[in-house]
Amino acid sequence: MDFSMIKRLQMPKLDLRNIEWPRFDFSGSQWVKMTKLRIGDAVAKLPIVQGGMGVGISLSGLASAVANEGGIGVIAANSIGMLDPEYYAKNKDANSIILRKEIRKAQEKTAGLIGVNIMMAVDDCLDLIRVAIEEKIDMVFLGAGLPIKGIPVEDLRTAGVKVIPIVSSARAAGLIFRSWSKKYKDIPDAVVVEGPKAGGHLGFKAEQIDDPEFALERILPEVVAEIKTYEKKYHRTIPVIAAGGVFTGADIYKVFKLGASGVQMGTRFVATHECDADIRFKEAYIACREEDLEIIKSPVGLPGRAIRNSFLKDVAAGKKMGFKCAWRCLKSCDIKSARYCISLVLDNARQGILDKGFAFAGSNAYRVDKIVSVNELLQELIDQYQHATEKGASKLRDEYEKALEKLASLKEEYLIAMRKGLSPLKEEYERGIEKGAILFREEYSKTMDKINSLKAEYQNAVDKANLLKAELVELFEQYSLFDKLQIEGARQNP
Ligand SMILES: Cc1cc2nc3c(=O)[nH]c(=O)nc-3n(C[C@H](O)[C@H](O)[C@H](O)COP(=O)(O)O)c2cc1C
Structure with a gap:
């Protein structure tokens, strides 16, 4: 041995x-209430973005109310032209006309920060970005598709318009930042990462929606890590804004701990007096139960979360709703086999005509029990956040x-x-x-x-x-x- x-x-x-x-x-x-959200030189007193909600759910009314309280108010641009009674005559020009009008209305009502939400999947997305530039909007939120082709970055920069893509994965964020860096020698100003609990169209496959691998808590830190490389390279701070299922101030605290610098919320803002939808749309939120929230297959080609109603039941049973296609707003829309026109039914829902449409809603919509003012909602969130901070x-x-x-x-x-x-x-x-x-x-x-x-x-x-x-x-x-x-x-x- x-x-x-x-x-x-x-x-x-x-x-x-x-x-x-x-x-x-x-x-x-004395706990500070909430930290400000800085997107370049745009500073929001509250780190809360009211998510853009189409068709016509978030217009100048809701957006300006949120901006007046120190948050960021967002006008949803997709199919906004449906508000124009002459939509079918003006076709896609109607979108630009009404968007311009709504931006101006919002800017008259507030000196706060206003954004425009544009879906990259719509055929006139670049026209809508152009309107946003001309009207010198504070920021554009670009979702439902990757904002990498033909983005007028120089014009956006000259007009001081911040660009904020909406993504559902670190992979998508990486793709956008890589492509911008290569093509434009520039990067977007912030990112919204939207998890599968959100309302409206979702950037996930149906089978990913309930898979914990794709939960916001999982994808958010991944996006934060992905962006870090670009922050270092460009010596800029790129805030990551978390969306999808953020319902209380404690939820805000939770996502901040995971690296978010702001939140984007949709569902909670629907049930406000200032929300631009008809009262019947808001009441559908209050009446709905958890089991009424379902995932639908939208003609856009993405799954979406909505409140089940007679219209959706009929569609599920195979019924078709006759419609006239104005100008093929979605490249991906299969008009021949589509059972309805998504823009039309969402516009019906906005007007409270829910037997000819349906309400998109986040997975927490069943928790909404009353309609409050934007001020009351934000105060509640601030108090809950403060409480969660103290507890934490x-x-x-x-x-x-x-x-x-x-x-x-x-x-x-x-x-x-x-x-x-x-x-x-x-x-x-x-x-x-x-x-x-x-x-x-x-x-x-x-x-x-x-x-x-x-x-x-x-x-x-x-x-x-x-x-x-x-x-x-x-x-x-x-x-x-x-x-x-x-x-x-x-x-x-x-
Ligand atoms: C009624 C409704 C309509 C929406 N429409 C859009 C839209 O047009 N474009 C978009 O990017 N997101 C849309 N969203 C998503 C919201 O902007 C937001 O990111 C999401 O609702 C956040 O999740 P939460 O509802 O759980 O707060 C919509 C959401 C709702 C509830």
């Missing part, structure tokens, strides 16, 4: 230098305290093991070698293993405590609470 290897083994040494472990005291803290901070502090306790006990255990266990054993072992006793070799290496694993555990515990400390310090910085931070002698080097 060769004992020389073991003889040469080093005693595992732990770095026991002093680390400052501060105490965190949140008592009586105390939880973090408790975890940190526990980590420090664990650290202290581990350190003690380690020192005892070193002092009592290893040294005498080593001597004994060396004597044992002389005697040729194998037993000592085994016990010695067992003790070494224990000390090595204690060392690893201790170092993990230090890492964990450091992470928690960093998170708490960040929280303190964010809330300027440094007067509440105390470094206690007893806390040093546990």
Whole structure:
């Protein structure tokens, strides 16, 4: 038996230098309500975007109300021309005409931030972007397709219009940023990542909708990570805005913890007085139950979430609704086999004609129980967010305290093991070698293993405590609470 290897083994040494472990005291803290959302030089007081909702659900009324409260209000551009009684005569020009009108109306009502939501799948998407540029809108949200071809980036930049793609995966975000970087030597200003709980058309395959792999909580950090490379390359901060199923202020807190800097919400804004839809559309939200929310296959070629009603039941049973196609607004629409015109039925729903249409809605629509003002809704979200922040901070502090306790006990255990266990054993072992006793070799290496694993555990515990400390310090910085931070002698080097 060769004992020389073991003889040469080093005693595992732990770095026991002093680390400052501060105490965190949140008592009586004044929590900042919500952090602002900065998209380039556009700053929203509240990090809340009201998602664009077509057809005609979010127009100048809702968008300006949200902007007046400090959020970002968004006008949905797709098929907006249906508001024009002469839609079928003017065809696609109607969209540009009404969009321009709505932008101007919104700008008259607010000095806040207004955006336009445009679906890349619609045939006139570039015309609508042009209107947004001419009217110097603050930002465009581009969804339902990748905004990579023919985007007038220079004109958008000259007019100061921010560009925000809506994606459902890190892959799509990567594709857009890569393509922009290559083609335009520029990148979009922010990204909305929309999960499968959203209302309206969804950027997922039907079978992905309930798959946890595609949940917002899963895709959001992936998008945040994907964008990081471009933030570094362009020395810009690109906020990621989370959408789909964000219902309460606690939900906002949760997605912020996952790396979001803002949220986009649709469903909650439908049930507001200021929402531009007919009251019957809003009442459909209040009346619906969880089991009434279903995934439909839209003629757009994407699945969508809607509230089941007699119209959708008839469609499911194979009924067709006769319609006149104005100008083939969707390249992907198969007019011959389509059972209805999606623009027409959504416009009917907007007007409350729900037997000839249906309401798109997010998976939380059944939780909506009353119609409130935009101000009331935002106040509720702010209060809930604040409560969640306080709860989160105390939880973090408790975890940190526990980590420090664990650290202290581990350190003690380690020192005892070193002092009592290893040294005498080593001597004994060396004597044992002389005697040729194998037993000592085994016990010695067992003790070494224990000390090595204690060392690893201790170092993990230090890492964990450091992470928690960093998170708490960040929280303190964010809330300027440094007067509440105390470094206690007893806390040093546990
Ligand atoms: C009635 C309705 C219509 C919508 N229409 C559009 C649209 O035209 N374009 C779009 O990009 N998203 C649309 N959406 C999605 C919203 O903008 C938003 O991202 C989504 O609803 C967020 O999920 P939430 O409803 O759970 O808050 C719509 C959502 C709803 C509820």
